[in-house]
Amino acid sequence: MNSGLKPLLIAIPQSQFLEKLIYTYKDWGSNPHVFDLFFQALVENGHLADARKLFDKMLNYGLVLSVDSCNMFLSRLSKDIDGLKILLEVFREFSEVGIQWNTMSYNIMIHSLCQSGNAREAHNLLFQMELRGCIPDAVSYSTIINGYCTQGDLQSVLKVVKNMQQKGLRPNAFTFNSVILILCKTGKLVDAEKVLREMISQGIFPDNVVYTTLIDGFSKSGNVASAFRMYDEMQSRNIIPDSITYTALICGLSQNGKVAEADQLFREMLNIGLKADEFTYTTLIDGYCKVGKIKVAFSLHNEMIQLGLIPNVVTYTALVDGLCKQGELDTANELLHEMCVKGLVLNIYTCNALLNGLCKSGNIVQAVKLMKDMEVAGIVPDAFTYTTLMDAYCKSGEMAMAHQLLQDMLQRGIKPTVVTFNVLMNGFCMSGMLEDGHKLLNWMLEKGIMPNATTYNSLIKQHCIRNDMRAATEIYRGMCHQGVVPDENTYNVLIRGHCKARNMKEAWFLHKEMVEKGFNLTADTYNALIKGFMKRKKYMEARELFEEMREKELSADKEILHVCRDEL
DSSP states (O other), X not given: OHHHHHHHHHHSOHHHHHHHHHHHHHHHOOOTHHHHHHHHHHHHTTOXXXXXXXXXXXXXXXXXXXXXXXXXXHHHHHTSTTHHHHHHHHHHHHHHTTOOOOHHHHHHHHHHHHHTTOHHHHHHHHHHHHHTTOOOOHHHHHHHHHHHHHHTOHHHHHHHHHHHHHTTOOOOHHHHHHHHHHHHHTTOHHHHHHHHHHHHHTTOOOOHHHHHHHHHHHHHTTOHHHHHHHHHHHHHTTOOOOHHXXXXXXXXXXXXXXXXXXXXXXXXXXXXXXXXOHHHHHHHHHHHHHTTOHHHHHHHHHHHHHTTOOOOHHHHHHHHHHHHHTTOHHHHHHHHHHHHHTTOXXXXXXXXXXXXXXXXXXXXXXXXXXXXXXXXXXXXXOHHHHHHHHHHHHHTTOHXXXXXXXXXXXXXXXXXXXXXXXXXXXXXXXXXXXXXHHHHHHHHHHTTOOOOHHHHHHHHHHHHHTTXXXXXXXXXXXXXXXXXXXXXXXHHHHHHHHHHTTOHHHHHHHHHHHHHTTOOOOXXXXXXXXXXXXXXXXXXXXXHHHHHHHHTTOOOOHHHHHHHHHTO
């Protein structure tokens, strides 16, 4: 019937057709359903303004369109780029004149709001929907869940899921997929796997996308074992991995330094007919660069070019970083020139890689020049840029310059990381500027910047070197009081300090505490403890430590080995 109206719409101007339709209705008592058909035909043909005029004109005769026709109008408006404002107006105005919106109507609105990034407003509409006696369905909830997922609002996602289940509605595959995705993105991988189990228990079977999302999440978190567990489970369910799945696993292996295994998986991927893209190659290239195998990385770079794949700025950045770490700065510069010739724009990561290389080689002057050139080129230095340069100044003993860089960062609104403060703290301590180190720590605490174990370790170590164990112990206690958990290095430094000061009781207590927490003593710490106990003629404790040391295959120094033959 609707298609039959299309020729009429073309042959007769809409205004004339409408007048004739109203005339027929008034004088001949036609079926008002014909208005619905005409309205739908107008909407289908994109004559939305005329459709709205028809709606308004019908009101004058006490006629109201069906909710199905109005839903068609809403749906068409929702597809327009700038239609949200008009859509909201129509939804409100039509409601005011008697249109009884149904679940589909609300779902159209909820979908449009979520699509435009207004998940909170969509959620409010869900509440209004219930208040007006219209029951939301699984689609209503799933759409809002996906909207919150897109915005990264995990708390709201979990709240809506709980509310949905309380209403007796079962999440569908789309809902589960959305929840798993946001949990993986926010690093809550244990919870993501729990959702997977819940999904399976409800008879909804995950697909390639769900498993690949989990594999990618576990890989990026460094938990490669769990990533492969998901991979094995996926295959046991006859779900075929694709190139994205393989790339996620290759990325996880590469980031963990397991490039040989990553390469093996890469070749397996190619052998089964899957094609690697620029991202797959770049991931593997980065892995080889990180372990110092630059030649293999360049071989892969050449291989991808031969296949018609174009290296991007991330590929070049990985190669530049690898070259800089090997001290091959000239080659790195040549590569940067090649990038520019190919029209690739340097980014902050590329520049930071080169700046790091210059600093590591002791070329601070060139590093400073590069930082200035970056700004001229419109590349704003970040916390890593400043921290890298600060570290170079600290290692060269130029603490005034390092401290000035921190001031510059703060003035420019660049937020220092805890690594930035640790670099400066270590610089103060290594330069013997303990007072400045303590001032920095106090300033951090006053500003609400939480130090970590490394921050405190620098101060503790310097006080131990000075044989001031009272001060070292006070810092240790202050650290624990602030809720900062001592790490392996904290214990090793303190134990060696107490041994040097012949405080063997304290050293033994810390050793026991350290072992209970699962930390490992270094060979130097064992040697210090054994020597300390032997000087006190505490041979039983010394022997216990010596045996413990041998079990861990750590080497005792010559003095201990010599005494052990005679005494132990």
